[in-house]
Amino acid sequence: MSSKSFEEFTHDTRDPNPWLALYLDNSVPINKTTKQALLADNNSRSVRYLLPLITFWSKITMFFIHIFKFFFPKLFNSSRLLHRILAWGLKNFVSPNANLLIFRHFHVGSEILQFIAGNIEGVELTTSPLKPRDFNDVKEDLFLNHDLNLYNFVIKLNKQLKEKDVIIKKVEKLNTQMISEDQFDHIEFPNRWSNILDLRSSIELFTPFYQLFLTANDFVRATNSLQLDETIAIYTAQILGTPSHLGLVNNKHPMVPTTSYRAAYNLVLHGLAAETLHEILVNLKKEQYRDGIVTPTE
Template sequence: MKKDIFEIAEHDSRDPNPWLALYLDNSIPINDTTKRALMSDNDSRSARYLRPLLVFWSKITMFFIHVLKFFFPKLFNSSRFLHIILAWGLKRFVSPNANLLIFRHFHVGSEILEFIAGNIEGVEVKTSPLKPKDFNDVKDDLFLNHDLNLFNFVINLNSELKDKNVTIGFVEKLNTSMISEDQFDHIKFPNKWTNILDLRSAIELFTPFYQLFLTANDFVRASNSLQLDETIAVYVSQILGTPGHLGLVNNKHPMVPRSTYSAAYNLVLHGLAAETLHEILVNIKKENVSDGIMMPKKK
């Protein structure tokens, strides 16, 4: 039986486990269930042995798909079929920890956009929350809609700000009603002998399929959306009046897009940025509730 890396009794001072060290470290705010899942994911055999092979395979495959798409841009384009493959693959080959991180990301991201929309006076921006509860929800173009929602939110928000001559500013009494203190234990993920892929291995495996079955515009937009982490973090910092958490964002400078070949790694950083920002909002909600401050809901 594999040892529990989070048991301090298993600590060997001559061979310390780096993931135990990072799990115990509280310098970066992050949900405990998320942190445990991520550190276990990093310590998995899949991350050690399969990931290097899948990274190599993914880059080579993406190159040939890029060439194929250049000559036949409309060949294989089917978002519906892509998401059927993704749902099937997630259910049968991805580990419970990795699935938890993937599913939770949509919930966290939706709540962050709702927080921004709910804390800007004079602006009404509708959001389209994506909160999947099972693998069937993935089939409804979940990943594509996540990217579309992000860009549409930025476009609609800034259009409203410009038309109404409003700026995002510090909010004294925050509305945190949409932020949930969720440990995400309400979804049970498959844990069969085939469910072995860690998060980054799964992303490396699925990225070529994403490239193959989406249009070039959809795929490039999905890759570029990861750098909007900085944009969303700036919005939140303007509302909170505390820019310190911007230092936790690694996907920056959306006006200078990165290569799509680094999309898998950047996607993991994107997930981490969302988790840390969400946990900051959770802590603010806890502090305000403990201080007896009521959170006004916007109409």
């Protein structure tokens, strides 16, 4: 659904459209293309008709896989096979809007970690950006590496902070060269008759496969990593010197993990938190342009 179709919605005061209201509202910072894709995804037939059925199937399947993995923990463990299934599923059954949101998430998350690493004086961290451009990139353990990168980043960062007796503090001249203003409209995703699944349905459908083909440690780490949203947001708040964006974080309290049965819903919140934080950094970079602190080529 394009922005034009949202703008052409008729406003019926007796029956206002909730997605039109959210489309027009600018209280939450978010990339324009992302917002259009997310709202169109939420307004899709897949959400209305398929999501309830897929969610029901997913929870039941996860319960039986949990029992199966208890007795046969090492059977079916294959990250490579899992990611080939994910790549095939994304290419053939997931809608263009949902694919855009999924692919963008890796780019956005990578840039946020790069921003933190590049704005703590006295710390030298090498990040491993994940910026997939096609479905073949998914096959390279993309989702698993995303979780590993996040935990490794937190561990390496805090080891250096402790060893070098450094604290994260407000930075007067921010390094924003790693933050891109990309609207991410240059990748053409398949739009065949079979590409109908919305974002949440896709995640609910893929989560049991994730649970089945990963080790117990990998799966638990993946689900618990979502609550590190709060940790990453706090690091950024300390660098920016303002805690205002912490109010946009819903996955919190990583020391008190939630059940893995909420993983699909929490993953969508995780994606939204990353998008809003990234847009805040994009806006800061634009302010630097206006103030002449950096040039558009930096």
